[in-house]
Structure formats: C-alpha cells, structure tokens
Amino acid sequence: MSDDCCPPEVNVAATGAPVVALVGNPNAGKTTLFNQLTGMRAKTANYPGTTVEHRSGLAQAGGRPVEILDLPGLYALDSASAEERLSRDALTGAWSRGDKPQGAIVLLDATNLERSLGLVSQMLELDIPIVVALNMIDLARRDGIRIDVPRLATELQCPVVPVSARTGEGVDTLREAIASLVKRQVLRVAKPAMACDSCAACSFSAHFDWAERLTARVQSTRRTTDSVHSDKLDEVLTHPVVGPLAVVSTLFGLLVIVFWGADMPMSIIDWLFGRLGDMADAGMRAAAASVSQPWLQSLLRDDLRSLVVRGLIGGLGGVLVFLPQIGLLFFALALLEDTGYLARATFVVDRLMRRVGLPAKAFVPLLSAHACAVPAILSARTIEDERDRFATMFIAPLMSCSARIPVYTLVIGGLLFPGHPWKAAAAMAGAYGLGAVSALLGAMLLRRTALPGGPQPLVLEMPRYRWPSLRTALWTAFDRMRTFVQSAGSLILIFSLVLWALAEYPRTEPSSQVVALRASADTLAARGQERAATAAREAATHLHDREALEHSFAGRFGHLIEPAIAPLGFNWQIGLGLVSSLAAREVIVSTLIIVYGAGDAISEDDTSSLSDHLKRARREDDTPLFTLATSLSLLIFYVLALQCTSTLAIMRRETGSWKWPALQFVTMTGGAYLLSLIVYQALRAFGIA
C-alpha cells in the first residue's frame, strides 16, 4: 500500500468561489459537517486532533458554489501546536494562499456550550463575518440541554443555526445562512463587551468568563455537560490497574478480530482466483488447439497463457486475498476511535510512553501506524513539541502496517506453521510485538542521541464517550479497501507484469541436457514406456524453465545482489522480491508467485496455492529453500526494514529535510539486516536449517 493513505485533496483554489472556513474546538464535528456540506468523506473520529491538514471542497449554498475550508480544531486563537497554528494562519491570511476567508462558520458543540463560546469570543475579535452552527443538537436534545437559540443569536449578533452534522438536520438552513454570509449580508463584527473579572491575571480568563456568563443566560439546564455515563466509564477505564488491562485486551481483541474474522473471506477469494486461473488456463489451451497458424498457436499456448495465468491472475489474486484483513482492521479501528476510548488509552499509556521518551500523544499515531505509516506520520502533528514529534515519526514505520500483513500471512501461515492456527497466531503476535518493542527501544535510543531530552508532559482533553457511527466506520473501511484495490489494480499489476516479462525474457534455447532428456523421453515413448516418458518430459520442462529464468533479466539482476543477501539465507529469487518491495511491501508476494510460478511447471490439475508452490521451491543444490531459518530470517527482515518509498517521501515533507528519512532508512534497514543475519546464522549453527 503505497499512497492509499491520503485521499486525494480536491484543489478548488482556482474556481474563484468565495471561501468560508470551518472553525471550532477540536472534536466539535467540523469534518463531519464539512462532509455533509461538500459530499466528501474526509476522516472523522471522536478524538481531539483528527484533522491535521486543511482540506477544501465545494458546497452549494443558495444556488452558488462556495469553497468550504476544513481546518484543524483549536482551543484558542494563540495556541501552541503546529496544526492549531495552521488554522490560525489560515484565518488571519498569514498562509500560502495569502488571503483571509470571506467568512467563517464557527462550530459550537451544543453539549459543551461554555467551552465553544470561549473560542467564539476570540473569533469575534477577528475581522471576519461569521455564522454560528450549533452542532450536536441531537445529543443536546437527548441530554435535556435546552438552548435559547434566538437569544444566543441576539447576544452574538450573528445568525445561529442549530444543526446535527451527523444526521444532517439543519444543514439546509445552514446553507442559506452561508449564502447570505458570502453575499455580505451579515455585516456584524462588533466586539463583545467583556466585563473584566480577572483580565490582569490571564488574557483568556476574560473570554472564559464572558462565555460562562453567556452560557448561563441562554442555556436553561446549567449542568456540566459531562454525562454520568462518561464519568462512570472513566472511573473504570482510567483506573491505574484496570486501565492498562483494558488497553492490552483492546489491542489483543483488535488483532483477533482482524485475523480470525478475515479467515473465511480470504479462503473464498483464494479459491476463486484458483478457479479463475484454471479456467483461463484451460480456455487458452483450447483456443491454441483450435487455431491453425503455428505462430499464433505458440503465442496462445506459451507467452499469452503464461502472461494471463501467472502474471495477471496469479499476481492479482495473491494480493487481493488480503483485502478482508485490511477492511476489517480499518473498520475496527474506526469504530474504536469513534467511541472516544482512544483518548483514555492515551491517558493510560502516558507513564509507559514517558519511560521510553515518548509523549502520550504518540499513542494514537503509533496505533494507526499499524494500518499505514503515512497517515500516522501526518497525525503526529498533534504533538506540540518538535523533538517529540520527530521521535514519534521516526519510529512509526516500525509498527507493522497492513502492507506487511500479506507477507506475514504468507511466511507464517504458509511457510512456518501451515495447519497450526494457534502457533501461527502466536507467531503473528510475535511479529507485531517485535515491531512495537523495537520501536520503543528505538525511541529510547533516539532520546539519548539525536533527539535528547524528555517528552513534554501530557495535556489532553478527554471527549465524551459516544456511540460510534457505523456508517463512518463502514465508509472508512470501504475507502481503504477501494484504494487498496486501486493500487493493487495499477501499481501491483504493473509490477507483476514487468516482473513477469523480466522473468520470461530473453528466451533461451534449451541446453544440451534438456535436449538429451527430451530425446530419451521420445525413445522411451517409442518403446511404449509411457509413464517413464512423461516423467522424463516433465523433468526436461522443469530444467528448461529453471535455465530460462536464470538467464532472464530478472535472474541476472537477482544474481547480482545475491552475495549481499546470501548470509541471511536469501537466494536471488528472494532478492528480487526484496527489490520489488520498494514499490510496496506486499509486492514480494506477487513477485514470488511469478518467480516460482515460472520455475514450476503449472500442470492442468494443479490448483495448489502459492505457499505450496513455495514449500516445494529448492535452492541450486536441491535443498529446500524455505526452511525454518530462511523463513524466520525473511519474516524478521520484513518486520524491521524500511521498504516503503511513500514513508520516506512523507518524512521528507514533514521534517523538511532528507536527513531524517535517510537516517531512518539506514538505521531500520541496517537493523533488519543485522537481526536477520544473527538469527539465520545462529539457527544454522545449532543445526536448525
């Protein structure tokens, strides 16, 4: 999965439509409203700081297009973190696009009016016309919070529209309000009169006091907004003993769901592609038999058949089989995020994280790195301190991302422990654990060398628990699966085809050995010994395929790098897989299919899956290739090595120099090489080849 992580940004800067910014506290529902207004599907979650970049989209308001700008949330206009600064700069015009938005929609959380109004009072001081959207009105109603909307509008002297971004209630009224906003019919920018209780003490205090007094005037139930449920749940989930247990079981549950739940759909996909391959194979043989021109016949029987069966269907099926796991992982993660639990988990892991030199806020980025490192590196923006942020980004790719799932499944489920689900599950947990533990060790090391110092202390708002939105989670999962298929459909497919060609060409003439074998097969057949003749013929084909691959472009390149990787137990075919993994890790799966598919004559009744093919693979000296030592060494290499070019690119962007990605690449890949080397050589020394 290379660039499936960031949904494409819509660039509407050139349309000339008026720009309206969405402003509000973190977690107020800005992105949810943005999605409602523009029909887009940007990521939302019940965790403060989900949006870290601005994103814009076109919405229809009063019959004309308006560009809506979704910004990261902010608590106050002069806050400290990178993404809050980004919002403030966008509002004041101090950013790359260079001008202030024509208006702003200030989003209030109706279940937490006080805090929301604290920001409004600061927004009123900026010279931007605003409309106020009173969001989460559905929740407020449920909780019996009554807000006097007309009074609030009078007090703020601007339109106030109650909405529910989740259900869509009130959104049409909001569109009309936006329309009059950009038509400059909302002219008020009067500053709120703020009686000063404690101005001398704290600049925010005045805003807060004002917000509190206003809340008292417009809200009839002046109850703190925290529901009793949230309090009770927190009592348990942030408990010093129960809390950590809950975090561990949540993570474990996540793994179980992903691996057990995906088992059946995976076998179905595997079977489907197996059938498809067989059908295509038979179909093309039949087609070849029915044509009379010899050249067309050989094209259909050899080149094209191999291209379709091995290159296309084999390559695609080998990767698409992981679709269920990826979908499930993202679905479960999205559900979990939307409940608000992750903020509690962050709170709980604070002490552990601090011990290794990471801020607690690194937890969510590191968790999402298990899906993909690229969005994880982006979400590290919520970490205010630069060193903390760099440390987090640096180790994020060590977490096992979903692109490694195919490789892990193949090596563990197919080569190491086929038919032993419990052993396989333990090994899978071990692979994830190895990644996580090396990440934490890496962080400790970093804090002693390149990024000295301790992490910033935790300050984190803990949002109310909410029922997760099934629709959001389904969309997220669907979105990820779609991008995965797209990348499988393009990048991986192209790689598969190129690799197939490299492995197939240039064609070589059969060696004298092959010719001799064939001749003896013919003699055997002439003597009526059919079985022996078939065996000889198969041996000849096998030998010829092997020779052909070895002399192909792929074979020559693999041989070139073989000396460097031989100490890890890898032969040149695996080397080829390693190189192709630079495009995306999971490409090694299709590479191995092609390389070993070509080394293995595919006979008509052969419906065996890839792992069976691989288990039959042999080295030059005819010993089995994927022994315990080689498989383990390969697994370790894939856990630790940084093989993802998109990660390097995003690191370059986020850190502003090539220094960090280069250091990251060298240390991680070097570490992977060393550990694989040690494990392989140690196992060999103990006679466990």
Next chain:
Amino acid sequence: MTVPITQDPGMARLDGLPVGTCGIVAFLTARDVEVLRLKALGVCIGRRIEVIRTGDPLIVRAFGTRIGLSAQLARHVFVDVCGYQHPGATPPSHRPESPR
C-alpha cells in the same frame, strides 16, 4: 515565569489534592508553552477547576470538560482550595468570586 511563593494557607499544589477538591487557579509556574496549552483549555488563573482523578497523570475538570494532565505539569499549578465535593455530585449553581 517566576512567581513568589505565597504563604496563603488555602493555597495548594494541584498534584497533591484529593479527588473532589475544587479550587480557583491562583498561579502557574510552568514554562510558557505549557502554560499556554493549559490556559487554552481553561486551567487559567482565576478559573475554577475540580480534581476528578489523582495520580500521574491526573484528571481535572475545567471549563466543562475533563482534561488529562501529567503530574509533572500539575506540580506547577497552584490553586486556592474552595471546597470539596462528592465525586459525581452536580456542581454548585454559582461560582465563588474570582480573586482580583
């Protein structure tokens, strides 16, 4: 930011307070960036906060929401204790006067 140590008997450090304590923030001695963060969330001089969970990190309620806070930071927050509450009880309908 340095602030003279006061002798006020009602004054206490946030990290030493039991669950249910409410108090008015009197002063903050943390570094500027950290103070800014705290202030934006409502842990700000003159504002009332309430301790929800003790330990490290601890949880306080400020400005209508729960905030998780490292004890390392809570050490720099000094409050004027103004009462205790049963955890979970509804807060009083009026706030005590803020100090000038």
